Amino acid sequence: MPQRIGVLGGTFDPVHIGHLRIGEEVAELLGLDIVLFIPSAAPPHKDGQEVAPFAHRWEMLRMALNGNPRFQLSDIERRMPGKSYSVLTLRKLREEFKGNGRCFFLVGLDAFLELHTWWRFQELFRLASLVVLPRPGFDPAFIEGFLTREVSREYTRQGEGTVFVHPSLLPVRCLSCTELGVSSTQIRRLVRQGRSIRYLVVPEVMRYIHANGLYREVF
Numbered sequence: 001m002p003q004r005i006g007v008l009g010g011t012f013d014p015v016h017i018g019h020l021r022i023g024e025e026v027a028e029l030l031g032l033d034i035v036l037f038i039p040s041a042a043p044p045h046k047d048g049q050e051v052a053p054f055a056h057r058w059e060m061l062r063m064a065l066n067g068n069p070r071f072q073l074s075d076i077e078r079r080m081p082g083k084s085y086s087v088l089t090l091r092k093l094r095e096e097f098k099g100n101g102r103c104f105f106l107v108g109l110d111a112f113l114e115l116h117t118w119w120r121f122q123e124l125f126r127l128a129s130l131v132v133l134p135r136p137g138f139d140p141a142f143i144e145g146f147l148t149r150e151v152s153r154e155y156t157r158q159g160e161g162t163v164f165v166h167p168s169l170l171p172v173r174c175l176s177c178t179e180l181g182v183s184s185t186q187i188r189r190l191v192r193q194g195r196s197i198r199y200l201v202v203p204e205v206m207r208y209i210h211a212n213g214l215y216r217e218v219f
Contacts (some may be wrong), residue, residue, distance in 0.1 A: 005101045006035040007093065007128065009077075009086065011050050011184070013045050014209060018203050020071075025177040026106060026131060027070050034072050037061055041077040044119065049085045052214055054078060063204040064178075076110045085119045090127040103128035109135060111124040112143070116150045125151055125169040140174050147172060190213040195202040 006026055012019065022043065023035040039057045065071040076092055079144040091112060105128035112132045115121045132143055139164045145153035149165055155166045162174035182200050190197050192215060197206055209215065
């Protein structure tokens with residue numbers, strides 16, 4: 001039976017408790033066997049912005065994920081040449097799992113509504129079931145409107161629920177998770193200001209940031 005694999009990508013600059021809680025809740029709600037955390041090696045949406053070196057972001061993720069048997073860290077984007085496009089990553093994952101994995105691509109609401117600006121975005125809906133993580137109180141009708149406008153008019157809402165189905169593309173679902181209101185941008189700003197980041201990141205990551213002098217200068 002194919003494994004159910006959650007795919008959570010991003011710069012993770014740095015990884016924080018919000019990322020970890022999303023992975024935990026989605027794994028539980030969808031019955032995932034694995035949640036793959038995939039740090040971007042060359043994020044296309046960060047052109048012109050400084051990002052901490054991959055080695056630092058990788059090490060912080062390694063420490064943060066330690067102890068959760070469902071969490072796995074993948075260097076797939078570091079092994080691939082060029083920009084870290086999600087379509088290419090999902091294609092490569094399908095090759096590596098050799099048909100023994102069903103991918104669930106986790107994406108925040110804001111990013112989802114910008115998918116039409118991503119490279120070959122429509123192919124995403126053939127490669128993975130998208131799991132949209134909306135803000136509390138968000139109307140799923142906005143998701144349906146985006147899908148029918150930007151992807152295919154054949155996407156329809158299943159009953160009164162938050163799952164959208166298509167005759168040939170993979171389903172899209174909204175999945176509400178605990179809203180922690182933590183961001184990597186906020187953490188970097190606090191570090192620059194010399195303020196505490198305790199309880200926003202796991203203790204090992206906090207120590208690593210301070211020991212390596214990360215985020216002290218404005219990028």
